[in-house]
Structure formats: C-alpha cells, structure tokens
Amino acid sequence: MAEAPNTQQLDKGDDVSRPASAPHPPLGRDKRGWHVSPAPDGRGAPPGEKPRPAHRNRWFLWFVVALLALNWLSLLLVQPNSQPRETVPFSVFLSDLRGGEIKSVSAKADAVQGTLRKKVRYPAHSKTATPTALFATQVPTFWNNTQLSAELEAEHVTITATSPTTSESILEELLLGFGPTLLIVGIFVLIFRRAAKAGGGMGALGTFGRSKARRVEPENIRVTFADVAGIDEAKAELTEIVDFLRDPTRYARLGGRMPHGVLLSGAPGTGKTLLARAVAGEAHAAFFSISASEFIEAIVGVGASRVRDLFTQARAAEPSIVFIDELDAIGRSRQGSVSVTGANDEREQTLDQILTEMDGFESTDAVVVLAATNRADVLDSALLRAGRFDRRVAVQAPDRAGRAAILKVHTKSIPLARSVDLEAIASSTPGMVGADLANLANEAALLAARRNHEKVEMSDFTDALEKIMLGAPRGIILGPADRERTAYHESGHALVGMLTTGADPVRKVSIIPRGMALGVTLSTPDTDRVNYSREELTAKILVALGGRVAEEIVYGQVTTGAESDIQQLTMIARQMVGRWGMSDLIGPVAVLPSENSGPWLPGASETSEDTQRQVDEEVHQLVTDAHIEVTALLTAHREQLDSLAHALLEAETLDAIDAYAAAGLPAHVAAPDVVR
Ligand code: ADP
Ligand code: ZN
16 A cells, blocks of 8 residues: 555656556557657757767866966966065155165156165064065156156166056956956856756757757657546547547548647646647657747747747657647737837747747648647637637536546556545535546545555545645644634634525534634535526625624624635625626626736726726625625524534534534535535
C-alpha cells in the first residue's frame, strides 16, 4: 500500500508521463511507421540545434580576459605608490622653492606637480606619513606667473608642461574609455548566456528567438483517450482530428479541408491539456506544448520569431500537435485595450505570426494546433476566422456520471477497499472538475498510506474530501469567548440554511479554525447546478447573513468575523440586479461592466450615473430586506439556535444528521451524505 501515493502520474506539467512500472499497455505502432526525429545520434535535428561549444567558449574567454584586464587596470590605479604624491598648500610650495628644495615641476593649467630633491614627510612632524619626494599643488589664479617663472628659473628647476586637455595617465584614459564598454559587453554576455540556458543550453545569441516549447516524441506519450473520462462530447469531436493526423491524405482526396486549429475552451482543470496529449497519443504524433505567455519577452519581435521556430519544428516532425495553453494571454481582443507600453505591440506581432503560420498550412500538412483557454469570450475575432481556430470544443465540467468515470480512471492503480463507493463520492462532489478529482484520489491514497491501511477505504476518501472542501485545520486555539461567538455565528448560518426553502442542504458545521476562517458551514446542492432561480439566490444571501445576524441577536454587537460573508452576499446581490435581470426596477438589462473590457478610460462607462445609483439602491434594498427576514427568523428560533450552538461547542464538528438533530429538525434526506 505504500506505493499508492506514486500512482497519480497524470498531473499537469508531467511531460514524460508515467514511469515504466505504471500499468499501461504498450502502444501499438502506426503501420506507416512514424519517424522519430531527431534520431538519438543527432541526425535529423533541426539546423542550429547542435550545440556550438566553440562559439560559446570564445564569448566566455573574451569575457574572462576583459574582466582580468579591468581588474589589472583598477589595481594599478588604486595601488598605493611606493611614494605617495602629497598635495601641499601653495605657500609650502613657495617656501620649498625659495629654499632650493625643488628639483622639477610639471604644470598643467594651474595644477603643478613636482619632485623634491630629497624625500620629506608631510606634514613635517608626522611620524606615520611615508617620506616622499613627490608633491602636487595648485597655483592661485591671482598669482603673478611671471614672477613665479623667474623664481623657478633662478632655482634651476626643470620645467615641463602638459596640454590641459589630455588626461594625465594612459591608465586613466584606458579605464574611462573602455571601462563602460567592457561592462556593457560583460552584461550582454551574461544575459545571452542566461537566455541560452533557459532555451535549452544552446548557443549564445541565436537562442533568443528559439521557441521554448517542450517537445514530447510520439513514443513517449502514454496518454490515450482511455485516460480521459467524463468529457465525452469533447472526446468525440477530437476523434476526427486523430483520424486526420493518422491519414491526412484521406480527407484531402475527397476535397475536404481538415481544420488545422481547434480551440478548447473550459474552466481550469477540466482536462484540456490532458485531451490534447491524448490526441497526440492516439495519433502517434509529436507533441509540442507551450504556454502563450512564454512567447513574450521584453524585446519586441522575439515572440514572433519563437512562433516561427516552433512551427518550423512542428512541420519537420509531422504528424504533430502544437498545443498552446492560455491562448488568451496573447489572443485577447485588440479592441478596447489601450496601448500605453510596447507590450501590446509584441503581443500583436506574436499573434499575427501565429495567424500567418496557420494560414500557411497546406491541407495535407499533418500539423494541428490545439489551443486552450478559459476565456473564449475575450479572444480576438481574427483568431476564430475560417482556416484558423474555426473548430471550437467546449470542455465542460463533468456531471455526476462523468465524475464517477474520472474517479474510476484515477483509482485504476489504487487498491480500493470494498467499502469505497465511487458513485457516492461522485454525487457529493458537484462542481469538482477532473483535476480536483485526481487530487482527491491522490489525497485519499496518501491518507490511507499514513494510516497504514491495507487498501484505500471509504473513510480515507471522505476525510480527504473534507480536507479539500473545508481546508486543513489551522491549529490555533480559540479562547472561550471567541469559541462561543464562532459557534453562534456558524449556527446562525446553518440554522438559516436548514429553515430556508431553496437553500442548499447543510452538510457539515465546524468551529475548528481552518485557513482564514474560524469556523465553517458547508452546504452543497444535491445535484449539479447550472442555473439558479431568484429564490435560491435570495436563500444564499439569507444564509450568508445568518452568521452575522446570530451574533447581533445574541451579543447585540458585531465583529469583523463576517467580512467574507458580506463580500459574498454583496457579490450575489449585485449580479442579481445588474447581470441577471432579477430586479424589477432595473429590468433585464446588463448594467455591470463585463469583465473583459480592459482598463477603463475615464467616462467610458456604458451606463449612466443614474443607472449606477439605481443599481446601488436596489442592491441595498435587497440586502436590507434579507437582513430583516433573517433577524425575524432567528429571533423566532432562538432556542434552536442556542441548542445548535451548544452542541457545536461540545462536539466542535457536526455532521448533517447531528446538526439537524441538534436543531430539532428532521434531517435532510437526499443523496448519500459522504462528507461526514
Ligand atoms: P486544464 O488544461 O483544463 O487546466 P489539465 O488537463 O491540465 O486541465 O488537467 C489536470 C489534470 O487533471 C490532468 O492531468 C488529469 O490528471 C486530471 N484530469 C482533468 N480532467 C480529466 C478528465 N476529464 N479525465 C481524467 N483526468 C482528468
Ligand atoms: Zn460566516
């Protein structure tokens, strides 16, 4: 049983797929004999992919030489001379001159440097100063230069002059001249080397434009349609693509044109990536995957060249699939977005290049671009035109039967105890998508391993589900006052939920702090919900208010604990009024700004200020009415509230049955209650 945790291998980002030990039938080979490229010995690799160590080394050598030179120069410059040059006041210089101690001077404009006939310390009494014959001084501008010259001549001092514009030392000149250049060159080398590393350790300069797509060869793809469950419509639509990839000419013969672009749209975790890999696995096609955001770099034009590179590789590896995840990152509608920076140019160029590549497909090219997005509504219409992503497949969240099928796939390699009822788990997980269910199966297996179970039992599943739905306990201890308040708060939610028609049945109430919450009341519908009536939405608002109102009734004051409740109910109320046409005053008019309409320009709102005020008033009215209703309800059922709260204080966590019993209400009977 200890191996169970390792059985969940189909997760996102896992390119190489299962380990050899995983129970998977070997893939049948395509009769036409798909080619493997590049061959293990490097034949058939796209040009430029061969490592170019010499090139890279030369760059590196130059860099090292430059660094060394820089180092040497700076050392020379700062190295203390054996004889430091002392800067002395002009008066000292004059007295030295008149005392005949100066051997030579060299002047540059008003600056004078010179050598004494013998070494002295300066200041004269200092014990620490190094004796030196070198000095420097500055001639005041008001000084009589003629007289100074005469005196210098009289003392037989050697005089030299330097042009005021040339710098004094070659070293300094070198440093000033080449230092910045060397630095910039060095930085560039560093950048290129880093880019090269990110791009797969190839050459230096060329790699910027190389695609970062991950490539999986056909023989390494172990995912097939058998691994995809619960989204049968999407699967059915894609079988045609598989057929086409296996034999592109068959379709062309009859004059048909297969779509070269398929857009998979659906919520995160519904299995879009999995589906794309399964298509590649079924068709024995090479699989290139990249996230659209990976095309974009700060430098304009890089994205487009990456796209070119990716498609060149994909064409060379026919049959192949190019999977572009999060297409909306570059494919957002160009209308309405305001370009302030150059970021949009880069996005557009990249997008245009993708479109150009797709337009360039021959009907027999066995390359299919699968793109995934969870925001199909924001995509640029240019993407959806004929010949591009003209086939769209909606990947829906699975229904109850679908969830059971997905659980079956993900428990294939987990030893299950007889008590495990996948159907029951499926019916108590409405709203969960494939990724959630895969995670659930994995958590259950982990839990079973930790508990030293022989097989994964139903209790492992229910506890794993509880952990996923409610969050893991936080491990803080509430003081008695806070505990009681939390108990009343949660009891308020739960009791309103039990007493209101249209509210989802209460599954669990708990005052164990988890995540951000001090307590939790879990209520889930019996069946999958795709549509809510006005009554049901109002019930949600009532239940959300229950916690706060219970505090008001019991303590006469409120705390900050109801913040997320308030956010939630406000959101529902606003959408009821502004999006779903459930307010009589506003009517069935969408007055909330749609999410995709980019940054607002001042004054670009679609609705008048008047309407907005009306929306606010309607929302306020809705919530106020609900507040009155809940207050009346809980005041009338105060005794039940007390007994539920006390039961909760005692047990900390109540299942549906116990909670309904504590409130003196008949238990809700419906789908098997797995969350316990
Ligand atoms: P998406 O790309 O839609 O965000 P993924 O394909 O990455 O979702 O799904 C993540 C993981 O969830 C998959 O690797 C798989 O293990 C599991 N999964 C999702 N949907 C399904 C499904 N329909 N059938 C089986 N497993 C699924
Ligand atoms: Zn609450």
